[in-house]
Amino acid sequence: MTLYDGKSVSFTRFKNLPPYPFARMRALLEGITPHDTSAGLNMSVGEPKHNVPDFVTNILHREQASYNKYPPIQGTKQWQAAVTGWISRRNNLMAGMVTADHLVPLCGSREGLFSIGLAVINRRKNGQIPLVLSPNPFYQPYAGAALCAGAETIYVRSDMNGMPDYAALPEEILARTALAFICNPSNPEGRIAGRNYLAKMIQLARKYDFILASDECYSEIYDDVPPVGMLDVCCQISQEYRNNPFQNVVVFNSLSKRSNLAGLRSGFMAGDPQIVSEVVRMRSYGGVPLPLPVQAASAAAWHDEAHVTLNRKLYGQKFDLAEKYLSGKFSFTRPAGGFCLWLEVGCGEEACRKLWQRAGIKTLPGAYLARDDEDGRNVGAPYIRLVLVHDNDLLEPALEKIAITL
Template sequence: MFNPRLTETLTDFPFARLNSLIAPIAPPAHLSLINMSVGEPQGAMPAFARQIVNDEVDGWNRYPPNQGLPDLNLAICEWLTRRYRLPQGLLDPDRHVHPTAGSKEGVYIISTVATPQQKGGGKPIVALPNPFYQAYLGGAVLSGGEPLLVNAEASNGFLPDYESLDEATWQRLSVVYLCSPANPQGAIAGKDYIRKLLQLCRKHDTVLAVDECYAEIYTGDAPPGALEVALEIDETGGKDPFRNLAVFHSLSKRSNAAGLRSGFVAGDPKLVAMVLRWRSYGGPQIPFAVQKASAALWRDEAHPIETRAWYRKNFKVAEQILHNRFDYYTPGGGFFLWLDVGDGEAATRKLWGEAHVKVLPGAYACRDTDGVNIAQRYIRVALVHDEKTTREGLSRLAAVL
């Protein structure tokens, strides 16, 4: 009765596993819960955006346009142009971008959009980093492709070494996922890395899907984006600079707006058109209020500065408390700590049972390769709370582990 891809492969959703792991353990009642397991920003969405949603009294009885309000598409193009220093007017709001219900929807859809029945003489392969954001695996498996997990470890700067895949594998690759800044390790792919990967993808008619949803959360320099890299190596005189490339962005992290469910896909117009087609048949339109608030958020550059300051304070606290423990490093981007605690599951249980702090075992965001889970030693700690709560959570963590 059921699709075996769903029942056999997509069984281990990390948060369900986490809840089962800690269910038998009673947390200490005298300590309040500090949930550092989920990447949900606890700051407030900017008031002007809340006002726009509240003011939207008309429109709830009408279907919003699937292709996005022209003003939202324009605001997205303007933001991409500013953020990645693209030439004015290069991006066409009708062709280069398409709003999605968060970046999750986009990264999931792209595999189905870009995976044919056969490729390179066999079943198509969808490559993803390991550990990974779960929607990549969902997309890979349900597209009918064969998922290929490529380990991203400390030894390779926490970025997957796709270059090392053999030629026969490359010929069968339909989609390659890259997450930069990476969840969970916070690694940033440099321009060289992206350039080589995009060139390899083009050579093999593979789609490069770059999840840039943490692009605005960084501790040092702003992470480069795949669109700007594509433009730097453009050989088409601006006619088709983004071929084989799709990037995904979101307001969830940039604007503390996870509940708004607003993101977009941008890049190769052929891919963008197919995402639109996919969504015309199976995706929900995005409410008018959300689209209008999103346009205002993409246009505002003040609040992301505050967002970054919030996380920088938290990383300062983390450095103070953890600098000489668990192979601590401050990541280039994102808001997670990726801590080597020796045994991630045991540490998670201990933190729950003794400190009422909830974290995610690294292994739950990672699948076994050659019988080994390379994230088994790690926990992922989301620094999404305010500075005071973060200090309390990390102090308890340091005391207990």
């Protein structure tokens, strides 16, 4: 790039971040024209297709006069009451355990997952460059969180029932760790972490004094057993932390998947008030508060479970279809949570190209969601990820076509 005075400059800050997975997929498929699009479908993006709840649209319309106001960065009283209520119900917490001091509204959980590192990672941890632990494969903004904060990322293969075993890492790594991410249910594998695993991770975070960030974005999309919330486990095991049962822990959630509101950009971070106050401080300077109509509509959405129950039922039907066509193939497992399939297909990039060329079906190569392990092998390379979001009449022919084409 050339600056106005003719000097050239090269930007290096993000050079270690590869282009985002969707950009890489577009480049991979560029110039290929599908032969047959009769069952064509974009199954690469985790964007819900079920309807926006009517009451949300009505509230957004009703509240539009408030667009002339700057919204409070910590949320309106109404938003806070709705979210503290939902967190308490969902995590079996006594009233009053989660308050406004435990909460930050986010414009979707992604911006919080990305920017938390900036707010809370110091330049050094025990005199060394700090580390961020990430599952592998993983939701890509975790890598951005580390890079922005000047930290290095350690990618830990998710081979403990689909979760990374951070407790098995060497002592010197844990001592340098400033932040560790967990994704529960996991994306892309759709696995759910058990109570014991979560308890072990909380204890580890406290022992080595790092922040445990639990991405629970898919927590409400599950097959039959609701995933245990991290804040629930915190309370269960924190007798000696009575003043702050959420010590070292924050969770992220949003309405994007739960309520089919990916475009509303409405989520939250909740947990340890010390961490929350740092994120609030950062966001007061540079964060984007949720517009007041969005806060009002979000409050109503967190109060309502009927539309979420319906969603789960509809996703269950999609899982049934996936099972019908893919069971016994490509190491298929019915997702315990979330709506992604993680299929072992030999070479993910090749399968992705083939599905696009022969059937007009877009999927993501697993390699784009993962990094190399110690042996220099990308752990996602043999996989593709596809999402079960479309209506059954579009989904069924596409699933059948995938089974035949691959």
